[in-house]
Amino acid sequence: MSDTLSSNAIIYAILSINSEVALQKEYLDSPDVLPDERENEEGILDDLEQAFMEFVDFYKSCRKQDNTLPELDELLNNPL
Numbered sequence: 001m002s003d004t005l006s007s008n009a010i011i012y013a014i015l016s017i018n019s020e021v022a023l024q025k026e027y028l029d030s031p032d033v034l035p036d037e038r039e040n041e042e043g044i045l046d047d048l049e050q051a052f053m054e055f056v057d058f059y060k061s062c063r064k065q066d067n068t069l070p071e072l073d074e075l076l077n078n079p080l
Helices: 007-029 035-065 072-077
Strands: none
Touching: 007 035, 007 072, 035 072
C-alpha cells in the first residue's frame, strides 16, 4: 500500500467528514440525545471537527502544489 494519499482520497475524506459533522450537529440538536450521552456525543463532534480541519489543512498544502484541484469552497458548496 502506498504511503501517500491521492487527491481524490483527500477530497472524499473531506466531503465524508463534513457530512458526518453536519449529521452529528443535527443529532446533538435533537431531543434524541439522552443527558448522560451528551458529553460523549459532544466529544465525538469535537473529534470529527478536528479530523475535518486536519484534512482541510492537508488539502490546502496539496492544492498549493497542484492548482488544478478545486478550491475548498467549491468542494464544500457543490453537491456530489
